[in-house]
Amino acid sequence: MIMSKLSMLKRLFLAVVFAFPIGAYSQSSDTNQSNAHFLPSSKPDRIILNLSENPLEAVGVNWRTDTSQHTSKLEFAIATAGPEYREYTQLLQAKTEMLVSQQDDEPTIHANYHQVKLSGLKPGGQYVYRVGEGENWSEWFQFAIPEDDKEVNFLYFGDAQNEVVAMFSRVFREAIINLPKMDFTVYAGDLINHESADFEWGGWFDAGQWIHATIPSMMTPGNHEFSKNPPTLTPHWNAQFNLPTNGPSGLEETTYEVNYPELKIISLDGEQIDESPIYRKAQRDWLRDILTTNPRKWTVVTFHYPVYATAPDRYHDKMIDYIRPILQEFKVDLAIQGHDHAYARGRGFEENGQMDYEKGTVYVVSIAGPKMYDVKPDKWMDRKAYGTQTYQWIKVKENVLSFKTYTALGELYDSFEIHKDSKGENKLINQIPNTPERLQDK
The missing domain is CATH 3.60.21.10 (Metallo-dependent phosphatases)
Structure with a gap:
């Protein structure tokens, strides 16, 4: 009977851990629960392209995960009319930093932010990329570099x-x-x-x-x-x-x-x-x-x-x-x-x-x-x-x-x-x- 209760407690603990990853946030309230979809997870989110100093040659890429993702990568290729670009991709390791933040009544949130500067791009080129690691990848995104036509x-x-x-x-x-x-x-x-x-x-x-x-x-x-x-x-x-x-x-x-x-x-x-x-x-x-x-x-x-x-x-x-x-x-x-x-x-x-x-x-x-x-x-x-x-x-x-x-x-x-x-x-x-x-x- 004692072993059965311990087993039940263990299962309950594991269920809680999988539902709420340790380190994502440190407190809860009704407000926090309603904003739970903004919490980081193992899947990349907040993916953004930023202009570089020379926007016809390079672009900055940033994204976020929870702290279980110690590293993350960017996979990219020249875009094609069909899915064949996946056969010619390059893989780049991201630079990763942790951010711990808390303000007002929000919980303390631990997240990893990842960034890559994607260089060697060509004016008029179209490119595809995705970000992630292991089993946790974003969808493929496509972007274009302007033509060098002023x-x-x-x-x-x-x-x-x-x-x-x-x-x-x-x-x-x-x-x-x-x-x-x-x-x-x-x-x-x-x-x-x-x-x-x-x-x-x-x-x-x-x-x-x-x-x-x-x-x-x-x-x-x-x-x-x-x-x-x-x-x-x-x-x-x-x-x-x-x-x-x-x-x-x-x-x-x-x-x-x-x-x-x-x-x-x-x-x-x-x-x-x-x-x-x-x-x-x-x-x-x-x-x-x-x-x-x-x-x-x-x-x-x-x-x-x-x-x-x-x-x-x-x-x-x-x-x-x-x-x-x-x-x-x-x-x-x-x-x-x-x-x-x-x-x-x-x-x-x-x-x-x-x-x-x-x-x-x-x-x-x-x-x-x-x-x-x-x-x-x-x-x-x-x-x-x-x-x-x-x-x-x-x-x-x-x-x-x-x-x-x-x-x-x-x-x-x-x-x-x-x-x-x-x-x-x-x-x-x-x-x-x-x-x-x-x-x-x-």
């Missing part, structure tokens, strides 16, 4: 931040459904609300699902990716993303540049510009240096805190004082920003204490999630919107940069082109739809 198409999203899987997902997915295939996506910070809330990060990955694994992305951090006193970037950032490290020391994967044949796109760490005199100077010096020797026709910069906000009382003085002069000096074409939860687009060039709203860098602020701020008319704005979730399609080809803003319904809300002449001078052509602006009731 045309680039990409999406830009403002803050997702709140209720990401519930409310941002439709915006992201509608953009993918409604537009031509994009070469990459840009996120202007505040991807989530609480910097180390693993379930929130799970929601962000869930909103994009397979799209993250097939269209490369780049992101710049917002203030909600930092803890305070002192401002510290969440450990999730470097663990789960595989972004360029070609910026200033100490700002790896937050301040960096990506170079296409005719387009340079730059990420600046807005929170460190705001909070750290040392990193502010480092970014200004670095930005000036890479723009001084910039041979590319088009330059786009993304950062979280906007130079001009969607209300005059929300301007960001440090971005105006320290970053705007460099954008003006080097004739940066476009600045895509977040933080101010509304939509606005326009120009504002300061010279000798006077403002000119008909020249200079085009500044855009947008919001992709459901949290909204009020909008107040301002001289710099050509188009504005309140309470409107948007996505933006940017196309660069030869001497024209085309910019189109769509609402979550897929309706064109704003549009303009920048035409660059042989001397590098820009002419902005507004193509604003003949529809009323969406503004709050007075």
Whole structure:
């Protein structure tokens, strides 16, 4: 009888172990149970492609497993019209690091993050890959490298931040459904609300699902990716993303540049510009240096805190004082920003204490999630919107940069082109739809 009870207890223990792997998390509650699908397992999840410094030659790949998967691999091949690519695959060992995270009422979560830089790619090539180890593999994903024809198409999203899987997902997915295939996506910070809330990060990955694994992305951090006193970037950032490290020391994967044949796109760490005199100077010096020797026709910069906000009382003085002069000096074409939860687009060039709203860098602020701020008319704005979730399609080809803003319904809300002449001078052509602006009731 005693042996029978011991046997029953042993079976019960094994059942619990297999149902809840040791080390995945350390506490439980009703909230945690409802988010159990965000916990790591032996099967890879949170698979994402990130842009490399040279996106026609390489791409970064990241994914997550539980800690039972001490190692993981990436298998890839040149894509074929049928399944024969499986006969010609290459296997790469991933670099693995453990992340232990806990925030607020979430459990302590132990996970392994794996990354590979996939290099030796060719312009115009199509590739397939999967990630995993042993019996635990993802599905095969397919992605393409743009043709080296000097045309680039990409999406830009403002803050997702709140209720990401519930409310941002439709915006992201509608953009993918409604537009031509994009070469990459840009996120202007505040991807989530609480910097180390693993379930929130799970929601962000869930909103994009397979799209993250097939269209490369780049992101710049917002203030909600930092803890305070002192401002510290969440450990999730470097663990789960595989972004360029070609910026200033100490700002790896937050301040960096990506170079296409005719387009340079730059990420600046807005929170460190705001909070750290040392990193502010480092970014200004670095930005000036890479723009001084910039041979590319088009330059786009993304950062979280906007130079001009969607209300005059929300301007960001440090971005105006320290970053705007460099954008003006080097004739940066476009600045895509977040933080101010509304939509606005326009120009504002300061010279000798006077403002000119008909020249200079085009500044855009947008919001992709459901949290909204009020909008107040301002001289710099050509188009504005309140309470409107948007996505933006940017196309660069030869001497024209085309910019189109769509609402979550897929309706064109704003549009303009920048035409660059042989001397590098820009002419902005507004193509604003003949529809009323969406503004709050007075």
